[in-house]
Amino acid sequence: MPVSERTSRSRVRAGDRVFAGLSTGAGALILAVLAGVATFLLVEAWPAVVAPSADIPGGQGITVYIWPLLFGTVLSAVLALLIAAPLAVAIALFITHYAPRRLAQGLGYLIDLLAAVPSIVYGLWGLAVLAPATVEASTWLYQNLGWIPLFAGPPSSTGRTMLVAALVLAVMVLPIITAVVREAFLQTPRLHEEAALALGATHWEMIRMTVLPFGRSAIIGASMLGLGRALGETMAVAMVLSVSGGVSINLISRSNPSTIAANIALDFPESTGIAVNTLIASGLVLFAVTLAVNMLARVVINRRRDFSGAN
């Protein structure tokens, strides 16, 4: 806790006043920037909102333009989360409760390195390595599980499918979820764990009775952080996904819905006029969605922090 302001009648020094003002200003600036992001996006998006629907790219109005993109965004992010979240929990468990104590920190650092790889590199890698590697698997899925709408096919021959985009996203959000969950698992009260072991629980029973319940809200919060990151991820999806517009839950075909972020990255450099405003409007939608997801995630994580240790 910082030392409270002195309340004596000694004069407040000019230096103190300037410094306090500066740092308070910097704090307020953060809030102003966040408000500014919303405001400026809204100002630049407005012309597209009020424009006649024939002027919007596609010619059917802004809702029809943004809806498939939003669908693609949510689909790819949720899929990525379904893949990454269980893996991340398992990895966090491995690092905190299974790996040799001396290696644990180094192994955690290895997983953190996954987060350090720039998204453009993931894009190149997804296109050159991962996509071709999945062609065989998606052909198999199509032939054997084709009756499930997710694998209705026909399978893409390049592998640039929604499935691959989701896999790349999963790799990218994995370290983010792992980092938060790992922190929470490390804070499990030692006494709970030892009590469980003393009662004769096996290692796994101890984890199920003490570590997982203690970390549950952190797992939820971290997953939502990962979701927020996956929703906004741009370059990797833009490079990997072969898009055709439209709404489809077919994961292994050549024609997929694009995502908001990828669509902006692909179209923005060549756009002019109202098309730019339309893209910014879609960016505003993305901002609103990620903001909501992130705020919810932080509320969940902070609530855990309030209660941790004492109970």
Added chain:
Amino acid sequence: MNPSTRTDLEAALSDRPLTQGSLPRRAPWITLAAAIVIGLVLTSFGVATGLAALVTAVLYGVTIFAWSLAVEGPRKAKDRVVAAAVTSAFLLALAPLISVVVTVISNGVNRLDAEFFTYSMHGIVGEGGGVYHAITGTLLITAVATVISVPIGLLCAIYLVEYATGRLGRAITFFVDVMTGIPSIVAGLFAYALFALFFGPGVRMGVMGAVALSVLMIPIVVRSAEEMLRLVPNELREAAYALGVPKWRTILKVVLPTAMAGIATGVTLAIARVIGETAPLLVTVGITTGVNMNPFDDRMATLPVFAYRQFSSPGIPPEPAIDRAWTAALVLIAVVMLLNLAARLFSRLFAPRSRA
């Protein structure tokens, strides 16, 4: 208790070892070795590596489960399977990391020559050319972003730790956390929208990219600096106050120097985080073929956007451009890893010596 029963029990147990009912210590390793051998045999018959690894993992899990179930009972069997699953999850996560590094190095090494670092793309068609212009652009834009973000982020962290009271402090803490989740493309659009209001639509400038990167960088700087400032022991502050040192000098001369190592680490990690950003620069700075050293005028080239553009519109023939893209990616990944390494080094080298 009937003494004869006890004797019977003792007689029944006397010739059994104490480890009765548990697998030998080496059991998991023996099973694992057997599973790996089978996996290797499968790969030698032409089965894909990934599939063989999967078979190995499943084989190990099933075998150890059955063996343990027979000897140790269901609870320990489940325990062993979970240990196997958790370990495989970790190994699975390492696979993309290794694959990414190997792919980028093997593809990028082709063009890793002197020309690549000393030439721009000015007037280059086909082979040759380099990233000199993109490296200068990336350095300039990242430097400007750092100059914007570090003072704001540091002051904000000082406010949170030393001054914040009540609702404003809590609101800032919360929204800094939320801000770390802003998608990078949205930060880019924000910078574009901001500058488009003043300079008209279609504007492209280096400083726009720096502003976009700052939006991403500030919350990271605040977070790490705040954490470090909170680690500074309160006794140091109180000692300074007791000597009559004003609060602002206490912060500048006592608190900040003590936390300097951690702050330097945090700033370096923040730079590493934004230096590889592509999307915000793509919509604000664009790309150009020549060297542009003025961040307030027109387009600039940056390393990530250069890699993307070489890859997405390679021209004819495409191979030289694709090679340049891979080498740019290699340089980028090396820079990011070096920054991460430097960050760890900072925290080792400049850590305050404590005797506590």
